[in-house]
Amino acid sequence: MRGNVPADLDKIYILPKMRSEDPRNRFQLVWILNLNVSSSRCLIRLLFKNVKTGYYLADTIPPELLSYCTVGSYFAKGRKLIKEPALGTVRKFTVNSSEHNKIVRIQDALTDLEYDLSLTSTRYQSDFTKNNSAICKNQQCLVFHCDDMKIVIPCAVLAGVYYFKSTSLREAVFSQNLKRLHEDYSLDDSTLHAKITMKPGAADSDAKSIVRFLANGFAGSRMRMVRNSVNADSGQFQRLKVDFPVNQEITIKARGHLATNPEGGKTFVVFQVLEEDSLFPFDSITIDRRTYEIDDPDGDTETFPALTAKSGKNLAPSNPSSRYIRRILQNHVSIANCNARAIRENKDYIPTPRKDEGKVPKLMPGDKDVELSTQQDYPMDDIAIAKAKVERDDGDAAEPDDYSMPLDDFVRLVRGLKGYRLVNEDSSIAAVTRISLSRQPVWQRQRGSRKPSLRETYGNTAEKRRECAYVWFRYREKYVCLVEIDQSGLPSGCSTYVLISSTVVTRDLADEVVRDYVERELFDETQKSLRRKGIVLERKNHPHKDSVEHLSAWRNRLIEIIAVCAFG
Numbered sequence: 202m203r204g205n206v207p208a209d210l211d212k213i214y215i216l217p218k219m220r221s222e223d224p225r226n227r228f229q230l231v232w233i234l235n236l237n238v239s240s241s242r243c244l245i246r247l248l249f250k251n252v253k254t255g256y257y258l259a260d261t262i263p264p265e266l267l268s269y270c271t272v273g274s275y276f277a278k279g280r281k282l283i284k285e286p287a288l289g290t291v292r293k294f295t296v297n298s299s300e301h302n303k304i305v306r307i308q309d310a311l312t313d314l315e316y317d318l319s320l321t322s323t324r325y326q327s328d329f330t331k332n333n334s335a336i337c338k339n340q341q342c343l344v345f346h347c348d349d350m351k352i353v354i355p356c357a358v359l360a361g362v363y364y365f366k367s368t369s370l371r372e373a374v375f376s377q378n379l380k381r382l383h384e385d386y387s388l389d390d391s392t393l394h395a396k397i398t399m400k401p402g403a404a405d406s407d408a409k410s411i412v413r414f415l416a417n418g419f420a421g422s423r424m425r426m427v428r429n430s431v432n433a434d435s436g437q438f439q440r441l442k443v444d445f446p447v448n449q450e451i452t453i454k455a456r457g458h459l460a461t462n463p464e465g466g467k468t469f470v471v472f473q474v475l476e477e478d479s480l481f482p483f484d485s486i487t488i489d490r491r492t493y494e495i496d497d498p499d500g501d502t503e504t505f506p507a508l509t510a511k512s513g514k515n516l517a518p519s520n521p522s523s524r525y526i527r528r529i530l531q532n533h534v535s536i537a538n539c540n541a542r543a544i545r546e547n548k549d550y551i552p553t554p555r556k557d558e559g560k561v562p563k564l565m566p567g568d569k570d571v572e573l574s575t576q577q578d579y580p581m582d583d584i585a586i587a588k589a590k591v592e593r594d595d596g597d598a599a600e601p602d603d604y605s606m607p608l609d610d611f612v613r614l615v616r617g618l619k620g621y622r623l624v625n626e627d628s629s630i631a632a633v634t635r636i637s638l639s640r641q642p643v644w645q646r647q648r649g650s651r652k653p654s655l656r657e658t659y660g661n662t663a664e665k666r667r668e669c670a671y672v673w674f675r676y677r678e679k680y681v682c683l684v685e686i687d688q689s690g691l692p693s694g695c696s697t698y699v700l701i702s703s704t705v706v707t708r709d710l711a712d713e714v715v716r717d718y719v720e721r722e723l724f725d726e727t728q729k730s731l732r733r734k735g736i737v738l739e740r741k742n743h744p745h746k747d748s749v750e751h752l753s754a755w756r757n758r759l760i761e762i763i764a765v766c767a768f769g
Contacts, residue, residue: 208530209530213514213516216262217260217261227282228249230271230274230276231249231250238439242520243264245262247261248337252275257326263516263576265367268365268534269532271473273287273472279515283533287472293476294347295450296345296347297449298444298447300448305342306340307337307338312462315463316458339440341442343359352471353470355471362474367532369382373411376428382400383397384399386412395483396489397411399489401491404593406592413481414446420446430443451477451478456475458472475536484544484545487546487547490551511570512573519584522584522586525571527589528587547762551724552721605688611670614756615672621756621760631677633674633676638670640670643656643669643715643719645666655690656721680701681706681763695740698714699741700736701738741762
């Protein structure tokens with residue numbers, strides 16, 4: 202699997218043609234044009250208008266940037282001017298999304314008086330504007346009526362919100378193959394708990410959307426509609442036909458254009474969705490991801506050469522070379538969803554021997570800057586363009602950070618649990634009591650001729666045994682034991698193990714968890730073994746930063762996990 206090197210989208214030139222423009226020229230995004238989808242290419246055209254001179258320019262982006270490049274936004278020399286407020290007013294409205302949603306052409310939903318797409322131009326651009334005006338008006342949209350207001354939502358806007366949230370999700374939607382993003386998933390109908398094991402290259406932030414498409418028939422059919430409509434559109438206008446993935450009343454806060462319509466009411470044309478409250482068919486989710494160990498007791502793993510190189514400033518529409526390490530471009534967009542934020546989320550890691558993954562890259566330093574591309578890569582391409590993937594930065598997603606919690610920091614973290622008190626809805630008070638802590642070396646396996654692993658030692662040195670800590674306490678009549686392996690020097694660490702029981706959790710049970718970790722036993726097997734003994738085993742990821750806010754949030758979430766088991 203190729204490694205990921207973070208890159209900041211705000212520092213990348215995302216519009217190829219506009220890069221050649223005079224940097225003093227400012228452009229405003231006017232409308233989303235047609236698609237270009239083939240086996241090797243997936244781009245969408247945008248129409249811009251020069252703020253000063255009024256002439257028009259068309260440029261392309263990958264569809265996963267639709268929620269970043271929104272109508273009314275300003276651009277200069279290929280970059281979005283993120284500090285300049287976009288055009289439009291903000292409104293909140295409620296529409297009833299159902300199987301009867303009305304999808305029509307823009308020209309059948311809007312007049313030029315409501316939103317002018319006639320593209321009045323200077324004389325020398327008459328053919329260009331005439332053709333692109335027709336393309337604008339042949340794009341598709343949803344129309345709703347709320348009291349005296351007509352709501353027009355372009356399909357391209359919904360595509361960016363629900364279906365093209367990342368490069369990996371966009372590729373899966375167009376291929377109609379969500380299996381490329383996950384190994385398996387399950388949904389417990391009684392507890393409404395979902396579990397999904399993500400494949401390498403899939404974005405964790407897409408897990409909730411993937412499960413929604415898999416678990417809900419309405420959402421799945423709407424996902425398939427996206428590709429089917431493109432296949433059916435064989436004419437000049439390859440258009441997006443996109444609907445809401447939910448069958449419900451949905452409240453939306455959006456930025457858009459407000460105008461008077463010919464019937465005497467108001468028309469609101471949505472440019473950008475800021476908030477929405479679509480529902481998910483689950484209340485909690487566990488996101489599993491495999492972590493591949495670097496320390497391989499069976500010897501060196503196979504490698505293949507892959508170049509690392511500095512990222513240039515261009516997001517190119519060309520196909521990349523397969524020789525370069527893939528990069529992640531964070532799409533800094535936050536679309537608030539109160540229902541998504543309320544879903545209890547836990548991220549777990551499945552330790553997996555490297556041989557199960559296959560070849561891994563042997564990194565070789567490159568000697569030049571490279572451009573980036575979200576298009577398909579081909580081994581025969583020998584150009585300096587690296588593969589890139591765009592991932593959404595949703596408001597409730599975890600912040601990436603290099604912080605790896607050492608054992609001393611963990612001890613400091615759990616000391617904050619002493620005296621933790623929670624006022625319940627019935628005004629009763631629950632508190633953490635009888636807290637105690639023990640530190641010791643981790644369980645050591647019988648090695649024989651095998652060298653010690655990093656799971657047992659620091660630096661594969663038998664004399665330097667790795668430490669672990671056990672923390673016992675009581676909360677809401679439950680006995681709890683936290684098992685923490687020191688994370689120092691672990692390239693693929695583990696979460697904090699949480700053992701919960703109605704009876705005392707003994708040291709032998711805690712030792713069993715550590716032994717299974719050292720022996721690379723699958724977490725599910727350890728969980729089943731302890732369940733037979735009346736112990737609930739969960740995992741809690743470490744804080745992403747060593748800050749008061751992150752440590753406090755970690756403790757609060759831990760208590761929530763225990764409280765759920767106490768009520769269960």
